[in-house]
Amino acid sequence: MSVPILKQADVLIASIQAALSDRDLVELRDHFADQIGRHRSLGVVIDLTALDVLDSFATRTLESIANAARLRGANTVVVGIQPDVAFSMVQLGLSLDGIATALDLEDGLAELAKITKQRGHRRDR
Amino acid sequence: MTDHLQLSASRTLMQEMGLTDAAIERRKRIVGLEPADLERIARIKGLVTEHAEDYVTTFFDHLHGLDDARPMLASRAVVDRARQLKREHLMAMVNGDYGIAYAEQRLELGALYARMGLDTRLFLGAFHQLLRHIGSAVMKQFERAPADGFECFMALKKIAFFDIALIVDILVFERERVIRQQQEAIRELSTPVLQIRERLLLLPIIGVVDTQRARFITESLLRAIRANRARVVVMDVTGVVTIDSKVANHFLQTVAAARLMGATVIVTGLSSDVAQSLVTLGIELSTLNTVGDLQGGLEEAEQILGYRVLARDAGVASPRGAE
Numbered sequence: 106m107s108v109p110i111l112k113q114a115d116v117l118i119a120s121i122q123a124a125l126s127d128r129d130l131v132e133l134r135d136h137f138a139d140q141i142g143r144h145r146s147l148g149v150v151i152d153l154t155a156l157d158v159l160d161s162f163a164t165r166t167l168e169s170i171a172n173a174a175r176l177r178g179a180n181t182v183v184v185g186i187q188p189d190v191a192f193s194m195v196q197l198g199l200s201l202d203g204i205a206t207a208l209d210l211e212d213g214l215a216e217l218a219k220i221t222k223q224r225g226h227r228r229d230r
Numbered sequence: 231m232t233d234h235l236q237l238s239a240s241r242t243l244m245q246e247m248g249l250t251d252a253a254i255e256r257r258k259r260i261v262g263l264e265p266a267d268l269e270r271i272a273r274i275k276g277l278v279t280e281h282a283e284d285y286v287t288t289f290f291d292h293l294h295g296l297d298d299a300r301p302m303l304a305s306r307a308v309v310d311r312a313r314q315l316k317r318e319h320l321m322a323m324v325n326g327d328y329g330i331a332y333a334e335q336r337l338e339l340g341a342l343y344a345r346m347g348l349d350t351r352l353f354l355g356a357f358h359q360l361l362r363h364i365g366s367a368v369m370k371q372f373e374r375a376p377a378d379g380f381e382c383f384m385a386l387k388k389i390a391f392f393d394i395a396l397i398v399d400i401l402v403f404e405r406e407r408v409i410r411q412q413q414e415a416i417r418e419l420s421t422p423v424l425q426i427r428e429r430l431l432l433l434p435i436i437g438v439v440d441t442q443r444a445r446f447i448t449e450s451l452l453r454a455i456r457a458n459r460a461r462v463v464v465m466d467v468t469g470v471v472t473i474d475s476k477v478a479n480h481f482l483q484t485v486a487a488a489r490l491m492g493a494t495v496i497v498t499g500l501s502s503d504v505a506q507s508l509v510t511l512g513i514e515l516s517t518l519n520t521v522g523d524l525q526g527g528l529e530e531a532e533q534i535l536g537y538r539v540l541a542r543d544a545g546v547a548s549p550r551g552a553e
């Protein structure tokens with residue numbers, strides 16, 4: 106299943122609702138790369154609240170989404186990782202290095218606002 | 231009624247210890263029991279059953295003679311029960327059927343020994359006395375064919391070793407059960423996660439951290455992060471006396487997992503000794519956000535969360551002064 110990407114002001118939001126196949130993940134990555142350019146977005150939030158497992162390929166794809174987004178001028182925040190998921194990721198040595206994390210969507214948006222402000226390019230000024 | 235209860239208790243115990251038919255067969259192979267042994271045992275069956283009572287007395291007399299064993303023999307009822315089971319044991323030992331029912335009887339006796347507090351040394355000593363008496367009776371009967379007598383006795387000895395293995399296993403198992411229960415109790419007592427401000431948690435860690443406990447700490451912290459919507463966690467390790475590379479690694483994992491949930495972890499209370507030894511060991515902790523003591527950690531956390539703590543007097547002083 107493909108994941109819809111929602112645009113909310115300067116931010117793109119994708120909420121992953123079910124375990125994704127590797128192909129879906131790659132599709133999501135490409136989709137993001139495309140949309141960030143089209144909407145000139147400053148931030149990306151990926152919501153994993155509904156996921157109960159995250160494997161190494163998914164982790165790597167998230168990292169590459171974040172890296173690609175950064176190259177196009179957007180910051181990424183991953184939100185909603187569940188306790189069990191966090192625990193098993195750490196056991197597997199997966200840590201999403203260099204990607205900001207937040208508890209839920211609300212915190213994630215607040216975090217993005219903070220980062221964007223720090224970087225000093227709020228477009229509406 | 232009590233017999234029935236005890237029997238079902240020993241059956242549960244068998245399941246806990248994983249004693250199945252197959253396991254018992256393996257145990258028999260370990261002591262080298264062969265069909266020929268059963269015939270040999272049958273030849274001395276009468277000799278054992280006839281004097282079973284005497285042998286039981288030998289066993290308990292030996293225990294009575296030992297200072298170490300005396301406190302365990304204080305309860306008359308328990309000793310009577312143990313004697314009865316021992317007698318049944320001797321009868322069963324020469325009966326030729328060493329299946330699951332036989333093992334179950336051994337477990338019941340073993341569990342009783344464990345309750346009496348009879349330890350392996352004492353049991354082995356007394357059991358050896360008993361076997362010695364049976365041995366000399368066997369040798370007397372086979373006076374004219376000592377080689378046969380020896381073989382018969384050795385066949386019985388295989389059963390005896392089969393029994394000893396079971397009894398020792400159960401004594402150890404029962405002792406470990408106590409340890410397991412205590413570990414469980416310690417674990418439950420030892421990892422509180424406390425909310426001390428809105429979105430700020432305190433995780434004091436005290437004592438020895440092993441893999442299992444580290445796992446437990448991490449799990450309860452992650453759960454608390456979600457339940458309290460925490461953004462900052464102050465992890466205080468003042469109570470952890472030694473931190474080696476393994477423990478440090480556990481802490482790193484806890485911090486990484488908390489970060490995945492969007493929480494920042496501040497580690498406080500690394501004593502100077504611990505800090506020095508970590509540096510000497512070359513353990514990489516640079517990813518950790520550390521502050522010297524708990525107070526400093528809380529102040530830092532409050533800063534991250536945007537709190538400012540004011541003393542009441544200082545806060546109220548200026549408006550009053552203006553009046």
